[in-house]
């Protein structure tokens with residue numbers, strides 16, 4: 001898989017505002033936040049997108065970390081959205097699987 005900016009964040013080659021880390025996942029604040037809370041959760045083992053993911057426990061773990069981050073950020077009660085933009089029409093721009101955790105304001109549906 002081609003290197004992305006997220007691999008460089010994992011290796012601490014570029015700075016990020018890290019809010020959670022364990023052996024398999026890293027979570028950090030989005031550089032261009034779309035909501036008061038906007039955190040990205042990524043697996044340390046890179047996969048290009050959800051479309052190419054094959055490890056069910058890794059994807060499930062990603063979602064559980066997203067929920068833990070939402071709890072840690074204080075938006076569990078008020079509510080939040082977890083988004084996995086996938087490929088072109090899905091709006092994916094960084095091809096290292098990531099879950100957006102968005103909250104802290106009402107989120108509209110359907111998204112634009």
Ligand code: AMP
Pocket residue numbers: 005016028029030031032033040084085091092093094095
């Ligand atoms: P996506 O469009 O779903 O691929 O999301 C990629 C996200 O990564 C965007 O929301 C960007 O704002 C975010 N992003 C890109 N570079 C960085 C960075 N260096 N640190 C934090 N977030 C970033």
